[in-house]
Amino acid sequence: MLIRPKAGILDPQGAAVQRALPALGFAGVENVHVGRLVELDVEDAAQLEAMCEKLLANPLVEDYEIILPE
Amino acid sequence: MKFGVLQFPGSCDEVDALAAARRVGDAELIWHGQRDLGGADAIIVPGGFSYGDYLRAGAIARFSAAMESVIEFADAGGLVLGICNGFQVLCEARLLPGALLPNANLRFTFRQVHLEVVAGETPFTCACPPGAMLSIPVKHSFGRYYADAATLQRIERSGQVVLRYGAGENFNGSLHDIAGVCNERGNVFGLMPHPEHAVEELIGGSSDGLLIFQSMRLAVEGARV
Numbered sequence: 316m317l318i319r320p321k322a323g324i325l326d327p328q329g330a331a332v333q334r335a336l337p338a339l340g341f342a343g344v345e346n347v348h349v350g351r352l353v354e355l356d357v358e359d360a361a362q363l364e365a366m367c368e369k370l371l372a373n374p375l376v377e378d379y380e381i382i383l384p385e
Numbered sequence: 386m387k388f389g390v391l392q393f394p395g396s397c398d399e400v401d402a403l404a405a406a407r408r409v410g411d412a413e414l415i416w417h418g419q420r421d422l423g424g425a426d427a428i429i430v431p432g433g434f435s436y437g438d439y440l441r442a443g444a445i446a447r448f449s450a451a452m453e454s455v456i457e458f459a460d461a462g463g464l465v466l467g468i469c470n471g472f473q474v475l476c477e478a479r480l481l482p483g484a485l486l487p488n489a490n491l492r493f494t495f496r497q498v499h500l501e502v503v504a505g506e507t508p509f510t511c512a513c514p515p516g517a518m519l520s521i522p523v524k525h526s527f528g529r530y531y532a533d534a535a536t537l538q539r540i541e542r543s544g545q546v547v548l549r550y551g552a553g554e555n556f557n558g559s560l561h562d563i564a565g566v567c568n569e570r571g572n573v574f575g576l577m578p579h580p581e582h583a584v585e586e587l588i589g590g591s592s593d594g595l596l597i598f599q600s601m602r603l604a605v606e607g608a609r610v
Contacts, residue, residue, distance in 0.1 A: 373441055376531060
């Protein structure tokens, strides 16, 4: 599961990274956001959405995306 | 009047909360695994780093056995005060609107702040003189109050914004300078500053924090009469 700060909410962590990259010579960097990745093995992938809603993400302030392996 | 103070693995301010509560009444600790609230008239969810604050501050504590009972207690109208990490836990439990995000300055910040009492009629502020400014310390990394625009409008209209950071004091980037909010019913209140650390002028230079605990006692005993 990829968990990201919702668009439009101040993301100071992303902003700090965005300021740091040009200082290292990486030009043209915009819209940096820092989220988190939760990896797990589970038998029934149908549970993942409820896991995100209930615990892994805070839907008030974060969006999540469920990525299943090929 | 008896306060119950929750204690999670990783709590660190439960002892000060207990001592502050004992200045106005009786108080006992309630271990997080305990379902029984011991007949408390009011509950304090204290500061600290419950369950290490892994994942998100307060996210795991919210599912503890004691919190299940606190949610029922709040639903029945009982007074619940959440301080700092306790505020985060109450937001995660959806007992309070909004969420607490990383400070805009990305730093753990410890300082004395001045707070404007915006709502002086709540069970948590009714002992404050009208128009009071409180001097209380804050110490946190995740204190930036956020709620979406519709929620902010609703809580402003319904008088749920209880405390605001004074002019120039909003170091964490909280929307609308919000330092403390209550639920719609007014029986659950959370704040980032630590009133339990401001109960003795000799130590903290201010005893303004006592007003919060005194207010709760007034509210509980007033309701009894």
